[in-house]
Structures are given as C-alpha cells and as structure tokens.
Amino acid sequence: MVQWSERPETGVEYCLVLQAAARLEITGTRPRMRNNIENNFRKWNDDYDWPKDGDEWDGQARFSGQPYEAWKDSIVATFLAPNLSPESVVLEIAPGHGRWSNEIVDRCGRLILVDLSPNCIEFCQRRFASHDNVVYLVNDGQSLQAVADVSVDFVWSYDAFVHMGTDVIDRYLRELRRVLKPGGKASIHHAGRKHGFLWLGFLRDFGALGTNIYKALSMGKIADDDGWRSNVSQRTIRQLATHHGLRVRDQLQTWGKNNEFGLERYGDFVTTLIHPPRT
Numbered sequence: 001m002v003q004w005s006e007r008p009e010t011g012v013e014y015c016l017v018l019q020a021a022a023r024l025e026i027t028g029t030r031p032r033m034r035n036n037i038e039n040n041f042r043k044w045n046d047d048y049d050w051p052k053d054g055d056e057w058d059g060q061a062r063f064s065g066q067p068y069e070a071w072k073d074s075i076v077a078t079f080l081a082p083n084l085s086p087e088s089v090v091l092e093i094a095p096g097h098g099r100w101s102n103e104i105v106d107r108c109g110r111l112i113l114v115d116l117s118p119n120c121i122e123f124c125q126r127r128f129a130s131h132d133n134v135v136y137l138v139n140d141g142q143s144l145q146a147v148a149d150v151s152v153d154f155v156w157s158y159d160a161f162v163h164m165g166t167d168v169i170d171r172y173l174r175e176l177r178r179v180l181k182p183g184g185k186a187s188i189h190h191a192g193r194k195h196g197f198l199w200l201g202f203l204r205d206f207g208a209l210g211t212n213i214y215k216a217l218s219m220g221k222i223a224d225d226d227g228w229r230s231n232v233s234q235r236t237i238r239q240l241a242t243h244h245g246l247r248v249r250d251q252l253q254t255w256g257k258n259n260e261f262g263l264e265r266y267g268d269f270v271t272t273l274i275h276p277p278r279t
C-alpha cells in the first residue's frame with residue numbers, strides 16, 4: 001500500500017509514489033506480464049492447455065470475416081507452398097503443437113522444428129512420429145546453435161515473434177542470416193504497433209489502465225485485448241533485418257485476391273526476408 005502520510009521529500013520520490021499509486025491504487029492490477037523468454041516458457045510450456053493444438057486461435061480469421069479453414073488455407077497458399085519443394089530444408093521456429101508443421105512436413109525434404117518448450121517438442125515428436133524427415137530441437141529461446149551455417153532454404157514462424165521482445169528478435173534475425181542459404185527466405189509473423197508510439201511502451205507497466213491507453217495509441221483500437229503483443233513495429237523488423245544483412249522482400253498485413261485474408265486484429269504483419277544471393 002502507498003503510505004500517503006510519508007510525504008516524499010524530492011521530485012523523484014514524488015514521482016515514484018505516483019507511479020506506485022497508478023499501479024496499485026488506480027488500476028488495482030499487477031503490471032502486465034513482460035514479453036521475455038521466461039514468461040513465454042512459463043505460459044506455453046507450463047500453463048497453456050492447447051485445447052485444439054493451436055487451431056483454437058481462430059481470432060484473426062474471424063476478424064477477417066473468413067471461415068478459419070479458408071483463412072488457414074490462404075496462409076499455406078500465400079506464405080508456405082511457394083517456398084516448399086521436395087528438396088527444401090525448412091526451419092520452423094516455435095511450432096507449438098505443430099499446427100503449421102503439419103502443413104509443411106509433406107511438402108519439403110527436411111523439417112527442423114525448434115521451440116523453447118520441451119513439452120511442445122515432445123508433442124510434435126509424437127504427432128509426426130510416422131515421418132522420418134523431421135528434426136526436433138529444444139533451444140534457449142534465442143539461438144539456433146544446433147542448426148548449421150548456410151543450411152536452410154526457408155524459415156517459417158507464426159504466432160511466436162508476436163510475443164518476443166526486440167532483444168530476442170534481434171538475436172534470431174542474426175541467426176537467420178547465418179543459417180539461411182544465399183537466396184533463402186524467411187517469413188516471420190510479428191507485431192506491428194505504430195512505430196512513433198513505441199517509446200511509450202512503459203505504460204504497459206501500469207496495469208490494465210496503462211496497457212489500454214498504450215493499446216489505443218499504438219494499435220489504434222479500444223475494444224479487445226492487445227493479444228500480449230510485444231513492443232515491436234513494422235519498422236523495427238525492417239531495421240533489425242537490414243542491420244543483419246537480410247533484405248526485406250515485403251511486409252504483408254492482408255492478402256488474397258481482394259485482400260480478404262489478414263492479420264488486422266492486432267495490427268500484425270508477416271515480413272518476408274531474403275538472404276541476398278551471391279552476385
């Protein structure tokens with residue numbers, strides 16, 4: 001509890017008291033769970049029930065006004081199928097229970113699944129036990145040590161970078177530059193908050209009130225939650241990728257003949273990166 005009788009002596013102390021008041025007295029909630037490796041581990045490895053092994057996350061399809069199966073097929077047709085062949089080596093970062101791995105495994109030569117959750121990787125091992133082209137790796141949530149240099153044709157990650165902090169994304173993008181073959185591609189689904197407001201991300205430390213104010217500013221939405229999106233914009237990804245020598249091919253929020261499919265619910269994007277071919 002904030003002790004109002006203990007009058008702060010300095011401006012800094014006064015500010016700290018106000019912060020505590022905003023957190024404890026006004027919002028009455030704890031600070032928002034940070035988008036770090038520890039919290040991702042706890043949430044996905046320990047706490048989450050996986051009722052439909054990932055297919056329960058149909059909110060983006062509903063927001064697009066599309067049936068979930070059609071929306072899912074559009075992801076396969078737009079981002080996966082064009083990058084897969086019987087010879088290709090594919091790396092999926094954060095497969096969870098294999099919702100997308102299931103679409104990839106029969107369309108590629110080799111599939112490497114990397115997740116920080118041992119429970120998820122064990123689930124995938126059981127799910128894909130009849131396939132002999134899958135490699136399973138549990139990692140530390142930020143490196144791809146067990147993946148060889150210049151060995152991968154295509155990288156896919158959906159619904160995972162959206163929850164990762166900028167520091168972790170930075171490390172993964174550096175790793176992607178290392179493991180991708182020249183000409184290889186990576187399609188990564190990530191948050192797309194408005195860049196000009198990222199500096200106000202600290203508002204999320206002030207409980208539900210701060211999170212909602214920041215959501216309104218950085219996502220332009222009042223209703224709904226913020227999807228536990230990390231403090232990342234389209235430009236953040238462009239800048240980090242370019243820094244690591246990856247070329248940005250495109251950043252899509254909607255796709256389909258009439259842009260009828262998309263990731264608009266929380267303002268996300270799929271960015272496709274290319275390891276520039278040798279000239």
Ligand SMILES: C[S@@+](CC[C@H](N)C(=O)[O-])C[C@H]1O[C@@H](n2cnc3c(N)ncnc32)[C@H](O)[C@@H]1O
Nearest residue numbers: 040044054094095096099116117141158159160
């Ligand atoms: C919301 S689930 C998505 C699973 C799957 N990609 C899907 O779309 O159904 C998030 C997944 O990301 C994994 N994950 C979260 N942070 C990670 C990190 N830093 N490195 C590797 N995996 C991570 C979790 O263990 C979990 O499997």
